[in-house]
Amino acid sequence: MSKENTSAPLEYRTHENEMKIFGFWVFLGAEIVLFATLFSVYFALADRTGTGPTGKEIFEMPPVLIETFVLLTSSFLIGLGVHAMRIGRKKAMMVFYIITLLLGLVFLGVEINEFLTYIHDGATITTSAFMSALMTLLGTHGAHVTFGFLWGSAILIQIKRHGLNAKTANKAFIFSLYWHFLDVVWIFIFSFVYLKGVL
């Protein structure tokens, strides 16, 4: 669009940009419902372990704490990245985003390891309704992080090529919303799956 509101931050400059951010918030609303449904399913099935293990028997807190620490840090760093973007520091912004994505990879590595441990212990997604619900909830979150890694990388390539402008800044900002959202979901997983499970 032609009309630019130059007093707004870069990512909000055009009407199109503003609509994209608004639309993405609505999308996050839908995502909240998606995860809320998965949580409901998990809560309904959490004690229905059949002949398989219970949460208390398989949850190990150290890796979970690492995952939590890594993801919370990445969320903080992407916030710094957005701040750097707003003051026009392209390089600093890219560094923050890159570390964010790398921490996302670390998170995924720990999570995959956790899944392999479960499977090694004989608790797979088909063992019981509890295991199905647990792995589907964690897996959906993990799939979101994986997709985020690919998406974030694509945006970083564009910023490297074209610099910070209304378009790329808009994309980077929307991506940061997505990343924070994944963090919020993880806090719920940490509290209501793991903590509730081991207590």
Place this chain on the structure above:
Amino acid sequence: MSFDELFAPMKEPMILAAGISIIVGAIAVVAGLTYFKKWGWLYKNWLTTVDHKKIGVMYVFVALIMLFRGGIDALLMRAQTAIPENGLLNSEHYNEIFTTHGLIMILFMAMPFIIGLMNIVVPLQIGARDVAFPRLNALSFWLFAAGAGLLNVSFVIGGSPNAGWTAYFPLAGTEFNPGVGNNYYAWALQISGIGTLMTGINFITTIFKMRAPGMKLMKMPMFTWSALITNVIITFAFPVLTVALALMTLDRQFGTKFFAMQDGGMDMMWANLFWVWGHPEVYIVILPAFGIYSEIIATFARKNLYGYKSMVMSMVIISLLSFMVWAHHFYTMGHGVMVNGVFSTTTMLIAVPTGVKIFNWLLTMRHGKIQFTTPMLYALAFIPIFTIGGVTGVMLAMASADYQYHNTMFLVAHFHYVLIPGVVFGVLAGYHYWWPKIFGFRLNEKLGKSAFWFIILGFNIAFFPLFILGLDGYARRMYTYSADTGYGPLNMVSFLGALMMGVGFILLCYNIYYSFRHSPRETTGDPWDARSLEWATHSPVPEYNFAVVPKINQLDEYWFAKKEGRDITAGEYERIHMPNNSSAPMWMAGVMFLFAFFFVFSVWAGVIVFGLATLGFLAYRSFEKDDGHYIEVAEIVETERRLGGEQ
């Protein structure tokens, strides 16, 4: 799965005939397009379009085809049950047909018809140039088309779903349903459902962010209000379906235990998840129809809509209540007095805001000079017929009484008495009402009214007997019954009614051809002397909708401007920014169709290839440079002159 199993359904003569007719039809379309050299035209003007009006027309076009597919299913069911011990269909085939009838009519007829009309009308009513995300809108359409295609393919390749459109577990699980039919169910709905979710987000953004200057929320036309509320429901209901279908896929294809009968699984959870989406879904299709009726009744009663604020309020309340009633679909599953009592109450509460709306429509017509046009006839028929559906709904809402009605034809009669007047008459009314806006000529009134009478009488003859049969204990989804039951005569009456409806729908389609040939072309842009903004521009509507975006001071601004002799579209032309066409949405949906098709048959190589290709399309879109294009002032002047505008 072997080749033989793949085409096993074809062994049945009727399915073979259906398969052959699909192939013959496809060849005829391809041959026709080639003969008339229309491929380029089709590709450039329709398949790659991002124009909300054309996307809307495509939605309605596919919805009409699906109406006939679902209608043939319905006629077959009525024919099978018309006489006792009939052998027209076997039980398996009957199961498939009532399943696909429900799926197609709700998800691939009612939904796209509604979304198509929203696409055509909402941007025009708010004075916008397009929707917020035109490319996404095209993708929504193509995903819906891919889902519809997948469900129709199931009939000939591999076998249709056959566990009812509700697909309750454990019946829909692999133990009782080992074929691929219910895999098709999961994927056809999944793909089109993702498209619908994107429509929801798109229209919420459009309505909040793209209204003409001065159009406050409470100055929006009622159809736009209904579209806004509907899209909010879509956005909050469809993710539940996404999850439910994903869990179904996991259970059926990966052996998880969500809805299993052992290892802690909970088969009733499917029914809960399904209806947490399914009940709001009912209001997703019905609220826009309420919006359509509000427009039509105000226009043809020549009065402003009575109780505008209470209309909006009642829709908001209905949308909230729609999420709190889902368990009334399975009172008999035994979740106890307390739960049944709560859901009974919330269900009956819905009758209150709905009643408010009914009285508002009646009061709008009071002292009005009513014009009995075809759209108005549908609106007038809707009120009493829908009220019968609503009142029987309150009967069903009483949990203890429901033990008597549950799973009988009484229920079937009830929901047809709400959905057909509530949705089908609504979209048909809207279809006749907005037709001239898109195509520049009116549908013939005489043919339209004959079709109306066939449909309306046929409908009552087909469905009223089902109330009586249901109270007599005739269970739904029975493929046949013995003569001793005494169900024969009323079933025959119902069949004759269904045939009458069929005649009505054929007349409705013949009317397109007849009016195209004979109807006088329309020059004013406002053939009904109507009230809202879509009538302020030309018919057919130019690509950019409004040469000058009008300023809005009040509700029905266009109507008052007309009365006061003001021209709200006057002003200085400026060049207009428009989005570019793209073939990517169509190809991406094609790739997702193949992804889902291979998933249905658990062919993992195909799943991986087309899954990666889907991601490839997302990446392509991310890196694509597409700034749209401008329509220059000279071109606007030329277009406006050609369409008969002054200045």
